[in-house]
Amino acid sequence: MITIKELAKMIGVSPTTVSNVIRGKTNEVSQQTIEKVQKVLKEVNYIPNMTAINLAKNSSNVIGYVMNAKGIIQDNAVQDFFTGELIGALEMEIRKAGYYMMIYISDDIDEIIKFVSSWNVDGLIALGFNHDNAQKLREVYQKPLVFIDGHFYDDGNEYNNVGLEDYKGAYEMTNYLIECGHKRMGFLANNYIGINNERYRGFKEAIKNAGLPEEAGEKFFIEKSGEGIKRCMDELMKRISDFSALFFISDNCAVVAMDYLMDNGIRIPEDISVVGYDDAAVASLVRPKLTTVRQNPTQKARVAFAKLMKLINDPNEKAENIILPISLCIRQSVKNFN
Structure with missing residues (x-):
């Protein structure tokens, strides 16, 4: 591989000048010289040693992304519609x-x-x-850190987090179902902690505030994997006539369940209504189109990364818990009894 000294000799400039152009330190280099160096770099297909450059800058130039996949239905977490879009946007x-x-x-x-x-x-x-896992992570990682969808109780510590109006989204969707005349609804989730608990809490509170009895809303547990959704639906089918609507923790779960229901002769929304959460791309592709709570994973990724860059560039940047808005996306999967 050609060296910086050899490049400098070819171009007729000092090795320091070539090094500065490669590293983007061009304040004291003329535009003509920059173009001359860049032209030769391109001609020889020069690939800089990123490790050496990063060591000189005291920076890795790498951003890490870690995900606790315990709450994801799929064995392959990236197959989840929300997670896939979020990672792609990040x-x-x-x-x-x-x-x-x-x-x-x-x-x-x-x-x-x-x-x-x-x-x-x-x-x-x-x-x-x-909360507990976030504390463990902060103990070992002392550099800029931003959480996505963290639900942390007040312990005197400040967290950088980008979240969603999870409670509000579930409350408004449940209220919409009640307004459509639904009086017996099931809530289906793979766990009832963190954001899932916030959504379930919104579901229950809407039922309570509408004056319906507590049994008007019943929760079900979905095991991990697509097969887990089907096993849950196998059990639910024994009592399917008890419910007029099913509220799934995510669109991913909802569309798998819709497929199962229709395969078993249950019409949507004529026999039972189905709603989801996220407004993943698939929600508008299934038939009937899925009524859901809309969030924007791409926006969530952009906001989280923008906050991280502020923390990297300014050690005095204040901690924030940024909560993004939701909206209802009303489509065709809910029956109106009125």
Whole structure:
């Protein structure tokens, strides 16, 4: 591989000038010289030694992303519609800013923390962490850190987090079902902690505030994986006539369940209504189109990365808990009894 000294001799400038152009330190280099150096770099297909450059800058130029996948239905977490869009948007923002992305996904929090403690990254974005796990992560990772969808109780510590109006979204969707005349609804989730608990809390509170009896809303547990959704539906089918609507914790769960219901002769929304949460792309592709709570994973990724960059560039940047808005997306999967 050609060296900087050899390049400098070819171009007729000093090695320092070539090095400065490669590293983007061009304040004291003329535009004519910059163009001359860049032209030769392109001609010889020069690939800079990023490790050496980063050591000189005291920076890795890498942004880490870790995810606790314990709350994800799929065995492959990236297959989840929300997670896939979020990671894709993060990668794009990180690349546009001139950084590289390092990813680690596991449902073992101790394993995640072990890997993070050995990483040399300039900043970290973490998804799927509860309060205790977030504390563990902060103990081993002292650099800029932003959580996504963290629900942390007040312990006197400040967290950088980008979340959603999870409670409000579930409350408004449940209220919409009640306004459509639904009086017996099921809520289906793979766990009832963190954001899932906030959504379930909104579901129950809407039922209570509407003056309906507590049994008007019943919760069900979905096991991990698509097969887990089907096993849950197998049990629910024994009592399907008890309910007029089913509220799924995510669109991913909702569309799998819709497929199951229709395969078993249950019409949507004529026999039972179905709603989801997220407004993933698939929600408008299934038939009937899915009524859901809309959030914007791409926006969530952009906001989280923007906050991380502020923390990297300014050690005095204040901690924030940024809550993004929701809206209802009314489509065709809910029957109106009125």
